[in-house]
Amino acid sequence: MIQPHLFTAPQAATSLTLFRHTAPLVHCLTNDVVQTFTANVLLALGASPAMVIEPQEAAEFSAIADGVLINVGTLTAARSEAMLIAVKGANKVGHPWTLDPVAVGALTFRTDFCQRLLEHRPAAIRGNASEIMALARQAVAGRGVDSLHSSAAALEAARLLAQTCGASVAVTGEVDYVTDGQRLLEIPGGSALMTRVVGTGCALSAVVAGFSALPGDRLTHIASACRVMSLAGERAASAAAGPGSFEPLFLDALYGLDAEVMV
Template sequence: MNYQPDPVSGAIVAESLALFRQHAPLVHCMTNDVVQTFTANVLLALGASPAMVIDAEEAAQFSAIADALLINVGTLTRDRASAMRAAIDAAVQAQKPWTLDPVAVGGLRFRSEFCQALLLQRPRAIRANASEILALAQQVGQGRGVDSLHDSAAALSAAQQLARSSGAVVAVTGVVDYVTDGERTLAVPGGSALMTRVVGTGCALSAVVAAFAALPGDSLQHIASACRVISCAGERATATASGPGSFIPAFLDALWQLDAEALQ
């Protein structure tokens, strides 16, 4: 990477969060079985409305009603893939934004081919770790399940390429998150190592990205704001938590209490 992208400003994040709470988006989360409850609680703590509808017929109906759709392939099955395709088709027809979280793409053939095919459906956003972004961009990259073997900065060029080819705003997350639309890039510092020691923070972030992507205005700034909201809550939770067990309730409380002053 030849340059350091500008960090997203606290003022922009505060504006996006205020808009988010004003709109209270309804988010259709087709996410993995491991994280559904935590994802719902994160969205509720921020002021959004989560729903998990997975039957193919119902998913198609609901994605046309919801403000945003999340597709997370963490526990992908062939039946669930069919339901996801139906939901995406309906969302696209209804002009509702959808977000892709390509969990463990690159290491497993079925999900890798599935996610590559989904890129043709023009997601509004893609949120993934560095190894997943490298694999999705069809560059060298393979993680260890949900764990990245690469630093986020190593995938920035691939993220920019992927953004240009897919039309999505791409968030590659790590110690520093990078959010790009292929032309502009914002850096999102912060977070906490404790966020990697509990299940679901990355998947919940993808749901928050999906929700923020539904807001009117600059999608790049809104999605970078989603990343900063989560990293800021992680920092604040870590300040009071004694370990992973106490981190989760502290994290949900921090999301609930976030305000402009904290985000500055």
């Protein structure tokens, strides 16, 4: 087993500064429930979100975008066609794409589809422990979007998945872990209130897609994406009375993060 190295906020400051300077265009083929929140998270961090889902346009736009997110939360047959076209379009021009395997292991159609997508070599995968274990073909069944396992329980599955498909794999939960199959980074922080607002995990996947497009060490950039989101969650939770006030405070916290705050 690879020993994790603790990844902290100061280490994420450089990636965040680069992200804001680069302002990546992120093509999000994501689920209907979280589109607005995902777009707002990307905008708060200084990125440009787009939600192009028409199959005839998906490949064209994925070639323009800096990074592509494939989130199967509200997967349909038509949407799977657009997603596959977008992935092929991104690969054709060498742009990274990120997979969020929502509820894989719990439902057959999306599980089979995500296994097909792995053949197209995602740059990053972001999911909860049950999703990552199921994607790695370990005998687990999830409960929809909820994980039945701690993130630490999926570390071996994440390592194997990274080694077989070449992706950097982020397993998120109370503690986040990111691995490329050789290295393992542990990212602390966050707040329980993040699980009481729809879309924080899906939005994190979009942020991972944006950070994956940055030049330099991809594993560090993806860990930075996780730490940026967890730190914003901590700051928002400290002032929130509950989920209703947490969401706008979370967006404000993301907007206010900079290198000095991260340090």
